[in-house]
Amino acid sequence: MKCIHCDEEARAVCQFCGRAVCREHLREKPFVSGFSGKMGFWNMNQNAVVVDDAVWCGSCHPQYETTS
Ligand SMILES: [Zn+2]
Ligand SMILES: [Zn+2]
Structure with missing residues (x-):
């Protein structure tokens, strides 16, 4: 597989x-x-597991916050 940039x-x-x-x-x-955790949907922001160094292509635009 080839890189999308080069x-x-x-x-x-x-x-x-x-x-x-x-x-x-x-x-x-x-x-x-x-x-x-098992705190329920109202505490999802506090319980989110975030990986700081996930691989990103630099071209797409992932959205983090879909709940309001
Ligand atoms: Zn490349
Ligand atoms: Zn991407």
Whole structure:
């Protein structure tokens, strides 16, 4: 698989959109991977598990806050 930015061989895949990126074009972004605890939906923000260095392609625009 090739990088979406150049023709280098991809080193990783974007966690948000699934596009492949090489090491040079790899970006990192906080990623909410899931929820911990059993406090109920009203406490989801406090219980969110965030991965700080998730692989990001740099092109897509992931949205974090979908609840109001
Ligand atoms: Zn690249
Ligand atoms: Zn992406």
